Amino acid sequence: MISEQEMIALAYACRLSLTPEERAQYARDLEALEALAGVLPQAEGSALRKGRACALGELREDAVVPSPLREEMLANAPMQTDGYMVVPRTVEEA
Amino acid sequence: MRPMIERTVREHRRALDAGEYSSLELTRAFLTRIEEVDPMVGAFLTVDTEGALRAARESDARIASGASRGILEGIPYAIKDNFCTKGIRTSCASRMLENFVPPYDATVVEKLRDAGAVLLGKLNLDEFAMGSSGEHSAFGVTRNPYDSRYVAGGSSGGAAAAVAANEAVFAIGSDTGGSVRQPAAFCGIVGLKPTYGRISRYGMIALASSLDCVGLLTRSAEDAALLLELLEGEDGRDATGRTFQEMGKPMSDSRLRVAVIPALAKGDAVSLEITAAVERAIAVLQRHGAEIGEIELPDPEQALATYCVLSAAEAASNMARFDGVRYGKRSEDFDGLISVYANTRGEFLGEEVKRRILFGTYMLSKRNRARYYDSALEMRETIRERLKETFAQYDMILSPTAPTEAFLVGAEESPAQRRRADLCAVYASLAGLPAISVPFGTSRAGLPLAVQLTAAPFAETKLLRVARVLEKDASD
Numbered sequence: 001m002i003s004e005q006e007m008i009a010l011a012y013a014c015r016l017s018l019t020p021e022e023r024a025q026y027a028r029d030l031e032a033l034e035a036l037a038g039v040l041p042q043a044e045g046s047a048l049r050k051g052r053a054c055a056l057g058e059l060r061e062d063a064v065v066p067s068p069l070r071e072e073m074l075a076n077a078p079m080q081t082d083g084y085m086v087v088p089r090t091v092e093e094a
Numbered sequence: 095m096r097p098m099i100e101r102t103v104r105e106h107r108r109a110l111d112a113g114e115y116s117s118l119e120l121t122r123a124f125l126t127r128i129e130e131v132d133p134m135v136g137a138f139l140t141v142d143t144e145g146a147l148r149a150a151r152e153s154d155a156r157i158a159s160g161a162s163r164g165i166l167e168g169i170p171y172a173i174k175d176n177f178c179t180k181g182i183r184t185s186c187a188s189r190m191l192e193n194f195v196p197p198y199d200a201t202v203v204e205k206l207r208d209a210g211a212v213l214l215g216k217l218n219l220d221e222f223a224m225g226s227s228g229e230h231s232a233f234g235v236t237r238n239p240y241d242s243r244y245v246a247g248g249s250s251g252g253a254a255a256a257v258a259a260n261e262a263v264f265a266i267g268s269d270t271g272g273s274v275r276q277p278a279a280f281c282g283i284v285g286l287k288p289t290y291g292r293i294s295r296y297g298m299i300a301l302a303s304s305l306d307c308v309g310l311l312t313r314s315a316e317d318a319a320l321l322l323e324l325l326e327g328e329d330g331r332d333a334t335g336r337t338f339q340e341m342g343k344p345m346s347d348s349r350l351r352v353a354v355i356p357a358l359a360k361g362d363a364v365s366l367e368i369t370a371a372v373e374r375a376i377a378v379l380q381r382h383g384a385e386i387g388e389i390e391l392p393d394p395e396q397a398l399a400t401y402c403v404l405s406a407a408e409a410a411s412n413m414a415r416f417d418g419v420r421y422g423k424r425s426e427d428f429d430g431l432i433s434v435y436a437n438t439r440g441e442f443l444g445e446e447v448k449r450r451i452l453f454g455t456y457m458l459s460k461r462n463r464a465r466y467y468d469s470a471l472e473m474r475e476t477i478r479e480r481l482k483e484t485f486a487q488y489d490m491i492l493s494p495t496a497p498t499e500a501f502l503v504g505a506e507e508s509p510a511q512r513r514r515a516d517l518c519a520v521y522a523s524l525a526g527l528p529a530i531s532v533p534f535g536t537s538r539a540g541l542p543l544a545v546q547l548t549a550a551p552f553a554e555t556k557l558l559r560v561a562r563v564l565e566k567d568a569s570d
Contacts, residue, residue, distance in 0.1 A: 002456075014410065014455045015417065015432070016448055017440030026452050032510040033406075033453050034462075037399045040469040072197030078424035087419050088434055 002027040099123050099260040103169055103317045106263060110157060110168050117157070117168025121150035121212050124170045128214065128261045136228075136236045137246075137256040139175045140183055141215040146170065149212040156210065165320055167210030172262040174253050175216040176223055178297040179203055182213075186299055187231035188221045190422045190442040200297025201329050202266055202308055209324055214262055218252030221444045223268055223301045224409065225249050226276060226515035227501070230446040235503055238280060240541055244500040247277030247515075253311045254281040264321060265311040270301045271401050272496070272519025274309030275531035275546060279495035282533045282542030284561065286310045286318040289551045290526030291336035293322075294329040302408035303334075305401075305523050315532065315561035322554055350384040350560065352376075353488040357394050358518055368494045371534045371543040375492055378567045379560070389484050389491070392477055394517050400477070401520035402513055403457050403470040410454025413447065449509055478525045485550035490557060494518045495531040495546040499539070522548045532561045534568045 002010075007023040018026065067073070070083070079086040096105070098115065109115055125143055132138050153168035173179070176186045178196035180203075185191045199207070206213070220230035228236035228251025236251035238244040239259035246255040250267030254277035257265050267274040269287040278285025286309060293308040300306060308325070312318045328335035358364060359372050376386055391397070418424035418438030425437035443451075457466045484491065497517045522529035529548040537543055545564065549557045 010452060010456055010459070012436075013459075014448075014451050015414070015435040015439055016443075016451065017433070017436040018448075022448075026449060029449055029509050030453055030456055032508055033402065033513075034456070034466075036510045036513065037403050037457070037466045037470075039393070039395050040399050040403070040466060040473055041396070042465065042469055069197045073421075075197070076194055076421035078418055078422065085419060088428060088431055 002030055099127055100313075101263070102313045103165065103263055103320055106169050107165055111162075117150040117153040117170075117212060118147065120168065121146050121170050121214070124214055124262060127259075131239075131259050132261060134237065134242055135239055135246075135255050135259045135261070136234045137217055137252040137259065137261055138172065138215050139185060139187065139218050139231075139233055139252070142182055142213060145182070146212050146214050149207075153210050153212060163208065163210035164324075165209070166206065166324065168212060169210075169263050170212040170214050171206065171264050171266070172214045172217050172253070172256050173203065173266040174219050174223075174250050174268055176219060176268055176299045177203060177266065178299070179213070179216065182216060184216065184299070185233070186222045187219045187233055188442070188444065188447070189232045190416050190438075192232075192423065194421055196297070198297065201294040201331060202325055203297065205325055206266075217250070217256055217265060217267075220249035220251065221447050222299070222409075222413070223249040223270060223273055224446050224450050226272070226512060228252065228255070228277065229503060230444060232444055237503065238500050238541070240282065240500075241539070243502055244541060245280065245503050247280035247496075247500060249273040249277075250285075250309065250311065251277045254278050254283060254285065257281070257283045257311050257313060264313070264317055267309045267311050268298055268301070269307045269309035269523070270305045271405055271516045271523045274311060275519050275529060276496045276515060278311055278531045279533070279544030279546075280500040280542065282536075282544075284310075284312045284315050284318050284533065284565070285495075285531040286312070286322065286554070286558075287522060287529050288322060288326070288554055289336070289528045291332070291334045292528070292552065292554075293325045294327070294332040294335050296329060296331035300412045302405040303412065304408060305405060315530070315558050315565050318530070318561075319555075319558045322558075350379065350382070350490075351488045352379055352384045352386050352560075353389040353484055353491045354386060355391055355394070355491065355493055356388050358493045363394060363497055363514075363517060364494050365498045367499065367537045367543060368497065372492065372494055372545055375534055375545045375564055378564060379492070382563055387488065389488070391480050391484075391521065392473060396473055397477060397520050397524060398513065398517050400470045400473040401516060401524060402453075403466050404474065404524075406450045406454035407458050407467055408454070410451045410458070413443075413451050416443070446509070474524050477521060481521065481525045481527065485553075490547050490549040490553070490560060491521075493546050493548065495544045499537045499541040499543060518546060527551060528554045528557055530557050530561050532564045532568070534564060
């Protein structure tokens, strides 16, 4: 059973605003999905082979390259000014 | 000869080269067809009429001057709306990206343009490719061209329906846990998910990065082979791109060995008509000299659970980028940075997307991570190892593509029940293997049936060869 408090914490972690009705509905859905996941046998911690999950291919080296798309990327920002994306104030004035 | 809009890539190539019709005439025929049938089907989100006609004219000029770019020159296609197309809206069927116009093309779009193919437009999908029915788009349901009371499948439902309804010669989709193969099966066309990494995903908006593949939706296995040859290869912009290396049983072995998974071939999990289709396919392959054997894999329900946990965890992480700051929409109702994120996502993401973000985050929470996420990673390794052993003995696995034929639009099912649509597709996804859905008859209700072939990494040639055998038998 997922409590209302747990759903509030989960929605916060997900950065999702949900109404109380939505939280109640999603709690029921998550319980059903958790039951579906319940058929998985318990992994034995120390023997985990999860490190190999990404071993399908060798990854290339990261490289920093200039982006020629700055202005075009900015064109898709919800709000922009003087070549920068605009975000709401996060530190309040004293 | 079939009517113009029903022909395959190969047939169009011959006709275009012989001057039977021009690319412009062909493109106009498809644009007219889209206008006529798409209000019912709901396959397209954007039709680029002007761009398609311009590309067709340029193609005709190249053909006339002997400068044809090859097999796809002048051939109209469409692409799922989660691939970036420079200057053309890419919405992911979400209100979040309703006005997003990418400044660059995905690698596959670039390659198809360079090959002379004509882009007709962008195709509907379950929002952010999360869904298996084609009903979870913010811009309307995609319906099955065989019977509009039924779903087209998903998440590449628009892509499958567009090809099946003769609105495009072929389509490009994405396949994370069956999203190309299942709608292809529901709509009676071929759907190929290549080996993980074989086609660059640059410019394809990510769902679950360890599973996502570019997929091909075509009228024939031959068309899928032609497209794969053109689109495969590393491009340096997808870190998971892989160079071809044939693995598994060598091609030189003369007798084809095909494995079936009893739990999917005979079990209660699959509909009777699909089970019968698999049995017919076994008989066809036996007539062609194939040896059939049974293999044991971890239970399909466990494979499905593994997929659900891992794909949701990765999706929750990938979706964090849609926060109302860098691109997409922003809620006007906020009083600080956190509420910009939360209200934007709450307002503009759909129900299924929110459910998966919540479930993925829940699976990664302190309480659940070891119990579910780590267990899923472990199970994925077990599945991979078992499949590797399988392909040391067998050339491929024959199974259903999906446990049922297409279901009714609006069918009352819980989110957990809906996830069962991926049951037969997830083994290949979890192990990064190539798999193809081949149309194989019709049900008593007149809906397409299909079977799936899965092979070792990079064994697409073998897969496509056997797919053609089944395809020929089904059409005889």
